[in-house]
Amino acid sequence: MQRGSDRLSVHRDEEMKHELRGLLRSGHPTRTEEWHDPEPTADDDLEIAGGPIAPGGSTASMASVRTELARHLNRHAFPAGPRDLARAMRRSYAPDSLVEPVERLPRTAKYTTVQQLAEALVESGRERQG
Numbered sequence: 001m002q003r004g005s006d007r008l009s010v011h012r013d014e015e016m017k018h019e020l021r022g023l024l025r026s027g028h029p030t031r032t033e034e035w036h037d038p039e040p041t042a043d044d045d046l047e048i049a050g051g052p053i054a055p056g057g058s059t060a061s062m063a064s065v066r067t068e069l070a071r072h073l074n075r076h077a078f079p080a081g082p083r084d085l086a087r088a089m090r091r092s093y094a095p096d097s098l099v100e101p102v103e104r105l106p107r108t109a110k111y112t113t114v115q116q117l118a119e120a121l122v123e124s125g126r127e128r129q130g
Helices: 010-026 062-072 082-091 096-103 114-129
Strands: none
Touching: 062 082, 062 096, 062 114, 082 096, 096 114
């Protein structure tokens, strides 16, 4: 027999599990107040609906590429070359579609800001498309 600091008996614990089983398996919100539920993703947000941002992609704008780079690179990564930046991005689990274009940049180049890196990526993406 278990004696401890349990507030409920074993029978009441099993009863409560049985009561919640249907709610938890239903896939519907389990809270009565709507404001407790997490907000769903936006269907009209192209960046989320279209997958990760890739420089040179058809929907990739300068601002979106810069934002994605800033999510994975902090200011302590700069100034650096493409190899160091790609390594830092891989450590922060950046998607391959963002890291691979950085690796294709000229090895001798040095970037001091996220803006410079984004400009180089967008420009190289345009050259590849055209």
